[in-house]
Amino acid sequence: MKGLLLAGLLSLLFISGCSDGQDNTLFNRGIYLLVDTSGTYTKELAKAQQIINYTLAKLYAGDTFVVASIDTGSFSEKDIVAKVTFDDRPSKANQQKRLFQEQVGQYVKQVKSSSYTDITGGVLQATEFLNEKNTRDKTILIFSDLKEELKEGYVRDIPLSLQGFDVVALNVTKLRSDNIDPREYMNRLEKWENLVEAGGGQWKIINDLEQLDKLIQY
């Protein structure tokens, strides 16, 4: 009987050891959404809200979701609009999702457009954040026209380290100048694709928001 008890205790210890030793973050996903707030792109924020809601609906316990704005200097924690790591319990995670939705809603109501667009800074911030979280899947969503405009003195000519990252450009709108010369649009997309792939990341573009199911795959 004593032997049986001992064996039971040992198995429990073994199981608990396995449980603690396993890094649970390796099964979770991290999504960092960068929302462009420069110039006239603020008009597109309603679409960004749709994407946020869709993403919230697709995330589960243990996943991390961050929404940050792209403005003059985006390499800063101050640009994070809302961030959350969902609780283990599904009911609590649902509450967190509702709260997150409210935070984003308030932000959209009072957002002011910025003069410059520091996309690289935002991507660097996202990389840093998700690397720190060490989630299994790391996805950076860029909701922008991808036209970067840096304030004088800002250095962003930095190679990106995007090993294990998926970078998805969403709703890349065509500017007036793109209509005149479409090559500008093409070059812009190509530049970002090269930049991401040179950093070791995967590049994807989703312009049709009807195909959001491709955004998060299981």
Next chain:
Amino acid sequence: MNFPAALSLIPGPPILSLLFCFIVISTLLYMARKPAHEAIVSACRVLSYAFRLASRSLLSAEKRLKDRNREVLLAEGQAASERIIEREFERINVSVAKNMSTFPALQRRISDTVTQVDEDYRNSVEIPPDPPGWGKVLEPIAKIPAVEDSMVAEVLKSIRAVLEKGQQGVLEVYRKNSRERHLQLKKIAPNLRHIEKGLGAVNLHITGLLERTGTIDNHMVAFERMSKGCQKAEQRLSSSSLTQFFISGFVLAIAIGGAIINFNLIARPMQEMVGGSVHMMGFRVADIAALVIILVEISMGLFLMESLRITRLFPIIGALDDKIRVRMIIVSFVFLFLLASIESGLAYMRELLSQDDAALIAGLLSSGAGNSLDMSGRWITTAAQMGMGFVLPFALTFVAIPLESFFYSLRTVLGILLAGFLHLSAGLFRLLSNLCRYSGKCLVSIYDLLAFLPLWIESKIGGSNRPEDATEDKISKSLSNRSEVDTGSSARIKLPRKSPSRKRTKKEDVTMTSQTQEVLS
């Protein structure tokens, strides 16, 4: 030296060089003919023997396995028959104990009834009324001649009136007695029916017992056949095992379906208890916990069935004292009931979570417009889920019965499959052995074909009187004899002989035989 270089060994056309090469190679092959033949034959024989040995080992293993399978099959059949006979005896015991306890009462009742009938019968016997004693006295008076208006006539009239009155009274009494007698006889009929009913019940019990003894006789006959190891009994058991295997497999598949539904019912709410993002060995802990609960339920069901002696997977439980066994039944059932209640609660929680999820998704995807979902009628799904959560654990309890059949029949089925596999492997090895043996002959012939020129010259010059012949004969004979021994057929494989016309003496034949025996040994 490459091939084009070989073509220019002799100055002139390349055909000369080729011819030269061929002659050299043929000569070399001829010179090495004897050891080469022996090497080829030995190598092939070694391989052939090895394969044959493997084949025999496999056949022997197959035989042992078949014997063991037979033993197991018969033992299982005997055990099953024993169980059935035991059950029949238990039923007889119960029937006898139940009916025999009522027999004294029945006997007393019948005895009382018989006494009552006897008494009633005696009471119903007809007693004729006593004739009036003074009749003879009145006779002479009656003979006196009657004269009208005389005093005698008056007296006689009075006597007659008295007599008639007395007769009427007696008749009344007689009628009354007859009525009472009839009533007594009427009372006998239900008593007789009562006796008949009692005897009928006894007859029914005895007929039932006789039928059961007939069944036991049949089972005993089958048991005796199995004890004797009868082929027919073995075949019947084998086919029964296969049928049991497929039927129990089918039922188990259904049970697995039920377990999967059960799992889906409780896996999601378990996330509320143990966390939805905690993983262990690559699996979500909530899923593992749900699975463990289902497995514990199945285990409790197994213990319950074992304690009830419906299944016999754990003989130790069946052999327990009745008091402990009953306690075990109660404990298993209580645990099962608690687990079923927990599952029911989890199913309710699942429904709540689903509603919450649905409301959230509706809120997120329709910008808050869908927050007011129509929840009327959701109680039906809630009740259904809770009901399923409560019922499924009890339903899974009955998995123990097909599981037992499956395991017992699995042994037989695996035995049959393994025996078939061994037989097939033995056949394969036998085929390989024969291939090796005949490939040896084939290689020897091909070797001789390559060295045909020197051999032809030799046959032309020296006939077959050369020492190598003995070896060749030895080889060919050994191979032929082996093939005859192995195949057991009368067909003889005739190897080409260099000197078919050669006549052997008796002494040479004896020498050849001894050489062949050496090779064989």
